[in-house]
Amino acid sequence: xxxxxxVFDPSENDLLDGLNPQQKEAVTYRGPALLIxxxxxxxxxxxxxHRIAGLIASREAWPSQILAITFTNKxxxxxxxxxxxxxGGAADGMWISTFHSACVRILRREADKFGFTTSFTIYxxxxxxxxxxRIVKSLEADVLGFTVSxxxxxxxxxxxxxxxxxxxxxxxxxxxxxxxxxxxxxxxxTQSLRRANAFDFDDxxxxxxxxxxxxxDIAAQYQRRFRHVLVDEYQDTNHAQYSLIRELxxxxxxxxxxxxxxxxxxxxGGIPGASLTVVGDSDQSIYAFRGADIRNIxxxxxxxxxxxVVLLEQNYRSTQNILSAANAVIRNNFDRVDKKLWSDGGxxxxxxxxxxxSAHDEAQFVADEIHKLRDAGQSxxxxxxxxxxxxxxxxxxxxxxxxxxxxxxxxxxxxxxxxEIKDLIAYLTALVNPADxxxxxxxxxxxxxxxxxxxxxxxxxxxxxxxxxxxxxxxxAGELGLGPKVTGAIAQLAKLLDDxxxxxxxxxxxxxxxxxxTLKTIVKGTGYLEKLLQTGNPQDEARAExxxxxxxxAAEFDKxxxxxxxxxxxxxxxxxxxxxxxIDESGAVVLMTLHTAKGLEYxxxxxxxxxxxxxxxxxxxxxxxxxxxxxxxxxxGITRARKRLxxxxxxxxxxxxxxxxxxxxRYLQEIPEELIEWRVSPGAAGGRGGYxxxxxxxxxxxxxxxxxxxxxxxxRSSSDAGSAGFSSAVRFRDSDAGRETAPKxxxxxxxINEVTGQMRDNSGMELVAGDRISHVDxxxxxxxxxxxxxxxxxxxxxxxxxxxxxxxxxxxxxxKLTN
Ligand SMILES: Nc1ncnc2c1ncn2[C@@H]1O[C@H](COP(=O)(O)OP(=O)(O)OP(=O)(O)O)[C@@H](O)[C@H]1O
Ligand SMILES: [Mg+2]
Numbered sequence: 122x123x124x125x126x127x128v129f130d131p132s133e134n135d136l137l138d139g140l141n142p143q144q145k146e147a148v149t150y151r152g153p154a155l156l157i158x159x160x161x162x163x164x165x166x167x168x169x170x171h172r173i174a175g176l177i178a179s180r181e182a183w184p185s186q187i188l189a190i191t192f193t194n195k196x197x198x199x200x201x202x203x204x205x206x207x208x209g210g211a212a213d214g215m216w217i218s219t220f221h222s223a224c225v226r227i228l229r230r231e232a233d234k235f236g237f238t239t240s241f242t243i244y245x246x247x248x249x250x251x252x253x254x255r256i257v258k259s260l261e262a263d264v265l266g267f268t269v270s271x272x273x274x275x276x277x278x279x280x281x282x283x284x285x286x287x288x289x290x291x292x293x294x295x296x297x298x299x300x301x302x303x304x305x306x307x308x309x310x311t312q313s314l315r316r317a318n319a320f321d322f323d324d325x326x327x328x329x330x331x332x333x334x335x336x337x338d339i340a341a342q343y344q345r346r347f348r349h350v351l352v353d354e355y356q357d358t359n360h361a362q363y364s365l366i367r368e369l370x371x372x373x374x375x376x377x378x379x380x381x382x383x384x385x386x387x388x389x390g391g392i393p394g395a396s397l398t399v400v401g402d403s404d405q406s407i408y409a410f411r412g413a414d415i416r417n418i419x420x421x422x423x424x425x426x427x428x429x430v431v432l433l434e435q436n437y438r439s440t441q442n443i444l445s446a447a448n449a450v451i452r453n454n455f456d457r458v459d460k461k462l463w464s465d466g467g468x469x470x471x472x473x474x475x476x477x478x479s480a481h482d483e484a485q486f487v488a489d490e491i492h493k494l495r496d497a498g499q500s501x502x503x504x505x506x507x508x509x510x511x512x513x514x515x516x517x518x519x520x521x522x523x524x525x526x527x528x529x530x531x532x533x534x535x536x537x538x539x540x541e542i543k544d545l546i547a548y549l550t551a552l553v554n555p556a557d558x559x560x561x562x563x564x565x566x567x568x569x570x571x572x573x574x575x576x577x578x579x580x581x582x583x584x585x586x587x588x589x590x591x592x593x594x595x596x597x598a599g600e601l602g603l604g605p606k607v608t609g610a611i612a613q614l615a616k617l618l619d620d621x622x623x624x625x626x627x628x629x630x631x632x633x634x635x636x637x638x639t640l641k642t643i644v645k646g647t648g649y650l651e652k653l654l655q656t657g658n659p660q661d662e663a664r665a666e667x668x669x670x671x672x673x674x675a676a677e678f679d680k681x682x683x684x685x686x687x688x689x690x691x692x693x694x695x696x697x698x699x700x701x702x703x704i705d706e707s708g709a710v711v712l713m714t715l716h717t718a719k720g721l722e723y724x725x726x727x728x729x730x731x732x733x734x735x736x737x738x739x740x741x742x743x744x745x746x747x748x749x750x751x752x753x754x755x756x757x758g759i760t761r762a763r764k765r766l767x768x769x770x771x772x773x774x775x776x777x778x779x780x781x782x783x784x785x786x787r788y789l790q791e792i793p794e795e796l797i798e799w800r801v802s803p804g805a806a807g808g809r810g811g812y813x814x815x816x817x818x819x820x821x822x823x824x825x826x827x828x829x830x831x832x833x834x835x836x837r838s839s840s841d842a843g844s845a846g847f848s849s850a851v852r853f854r855d856s857d858a859g860r861e862t863a864p865k866x867x868x869x870x871x872x873i874n875e876v877t878g879q880m881r882d883n884s885g886m887e888l889v890a891g892d893r894i895s896h897v898d899x900x901x902x903x904x905x906x907x908x909x910x911x912x913x914x915x916x917x918x919x920x921x922x923x924x925x926x927x928x929x930x931x932x933x934x935x936x937k938l939t940n
Pocket of ligand 2: 167353
């Protein structure tokens with residue numbers, strides 16, 4: 122018998138050290154199927170990690186036989202790191218990835234078996250939107266009420282249910298013009314993707330499932346390979362993802378068993394299916410809108426026979442106060458199994474509640490609290506700010522910049538969604554996938570080279586006439602019958618692309634260019650950066666910085682992936698999930714949506730905008746199951762906090778271009794009053810008439826009191842839902858009450874000049890301790906100290922009435938007072 126190479130060999134105790142009995146059972150159980158269901162912070166992910174490490178350490182499985190699915194790439198990286206920590210380099214060959222990344226890996230190997238090439242492009246949401254837009258326009262589908270986003274979400278839903286074009290055709294009512302039109306759109310969309318050799322995000326999973334089902338011999342390769350499949354956050358799997366797991370864990374049929382196999386065979390001569398472990402919490406299911414199906418959890422035992430179920434009940438993450446609040450909120454969802462989640466982490470600090478007058482007021486509270494926590498020794502990395510919608514970030518960002526809070530935005534205006542980045546990515550895509558005509562069309566006139574829509578059409582018509590690709594038609598610019606200037610521009614671009622493509626060839630005389638070299642060739646050849654820098658427009662300067670940033674991203678990629686190709690780079694880029702922007706070392710507070718926060722944990726958490734219309738979101742509020750799903754989202758947010766939780770709201774909020782009064786979220790009143798300590802706006806202190814302890818509920822009845830209790834059956838009568846919950850809870854300044862309907866901000870010296878779009882710049886202001894300054898919002902104060910230097914100069918100021926604040930001198934709306 123040959124021994125396996127030595128791997129890290131911890132005594133069993135190391136792996137099980139510190140785990141509670143249920144956790145130990147979950148780590149050591151061996152059998153075909155294991156389901157771990159438990160509330161937030163009970164160690165589900167930790168158990169999964171230790172289970173994998175245990176399989177490797179005990180030599181029950183090679184790393185290559187393990188497939189672990191996590192919810193984000195960040196979670197995958199974290200899990201890999203934790204496993205490496207336990208078993209060392211043995212973890213290298215293991216597939217730990219998201220559903221999407223695992224499917225890309227499979228498709229990159231197999232796509233050529235069904236009509237794609239392995240250099241396929243991945244369309245992100247914005248790409249598919251652009252394609253749908255074109256189709257909707259050409260079919261004039263808007264006449265029938267189709268919008269781009271409604272089409273996009275419907276297609277996505279169908280794909281998540283594994284309903285392809287033919288499947289839809291079978292279920293559609295073709296005498297209904299809307300169904301007929303949608304079928305047309307869906308078909309054209311699918312054909313366009315295929316022609317472009319591209320998959321959209323949902324395709325990655327549905328096409329993999331389809332491929333595994335259509336090619337049993339290929340499926341058998343993966344079924345033989347993966348002996349252990351483990352899935353985190355199982356409550357958020359949709360039908361396509363569920364089907365993928367089913368296909369991968371099926372037993373291998375006898376005819377697909379190689380004669381020389383050393384694997385144990387079942388009685389039929391086949392190989393038993395992989396062992397499957399899933400962990401999840403139905404209270405954290407927040408992706409129903411993307412087709413996630415909680416039933417995947419509740420029906421696990423039926424679907425996977427002999428499944429063992431383990432329950433975990435101790436929460437190791439949060440203090441009891443935070444946990445009690447979470448339990449109190451989620452208890453209002455009916456149709457759930459109540460869990461007895463407890464913590465021995467002590468009561469901990471009270472939850473802090475805050476009601477600001479405006480979103481800026483709210484943001485200022487968050488910034489001030491962050492500074493306080495930081496002064497008390499907490500690092501920025503351990504703090505996170507959550508919100509329901511990306512639009513909320515604007516106020517937070519403005520205030521954070523002004524108040525010198527270092528922050529990182531996760532998701533939202535994602536780096537890779539910016540026009541200039543998409544342009545350069547389109548250039549790279551055009552190089553490796555010339556069939557992707559969308560990319561080539563995108564870059565035709567960017568940067569501007571006077572190739573307008575008419576010229577684009579001319580190239581397109583020429584390509585169709587001769588049955589050649591768009592790129593081929595560009596190469597024959599001289600035959601298009603266009604003016605000399607335009608002809609020259611097209612020819613020049615075609616040559617640039619061809620030269621750059623040649624540079625990717627391993628056999629090219631100069632050797633294969635790296636990704637960053639290729640990118641630089643493009644940036645230089647097109648004059649992309651130069652043109653941005655020439656305009657003098659500050660926005661273009663920011664764009665130029667982004668271009669440079671992308672070049673550094675590519676350089677970093679080259680460094681970490683010796684020999685990595687442009688395709689590898691593009692795959693990476695396409696898969697950068699929202700949470701992946703997180704780099705913890707940066708020492709910055711992270712800002713992210715509640716959805717992105719799943720699975721993560723922070724010492725201090727701020728949940729902002731805890732208001733009706735935002736949480737529950739107005740779209741969800743009227744949908745069946747919507748308010749319950751939004752409550753789960755709130756539950757997810759609360760349970761991210763280890764030690765401190767802040768819940769805040771604003772009385773007035775601008776949304777959709779209008780400023781309107783907002784109401785406290787119905788979920789706030791579900792938290793027992795004694796767990797929350799409410800604060801009032803500090804800006805109102807001194808000289809402003811003070812506060813009156815007055816409840817919002819008595820001024821305006823929260824929505825929760827009208828009908829929701831009865832309609833939703835959440836067990837609260839309409840009488841106790843309103844005033845009682847809020848009477849001492851949510852307060853606002855009486856002096857502001859008159860401004861509710863017509864909020865008029867006092868004339869402000871804006872930190873961004875609206876006319877020029879130029880940022881305020883106080884770089885030249887010489888400030889020293891003792892100087893008196895005046896601030897637009899905080900009034901007058903005395904500079905206490907100056908920290909940092911140049912652009913990062915921070916003034917610590919004791920304001921006469923607003924207390925101590927830190928301000929970024931360069932951008933803060935301040936003036937130096939001469940005395
Ligand atoms: N037995 C234990 N002893 C000490 N700490 C533990 C134990 N089990 C888990 N933890 C810690 O508790 C925290 C929560 O664990 P983990 O993230 O695995 O929970 P989870 O159930 O996956 O939560 P979520 O539902 O939010 O994903 C982590 O910091 C983890 O290291
Ligand atoms: Mg987890």
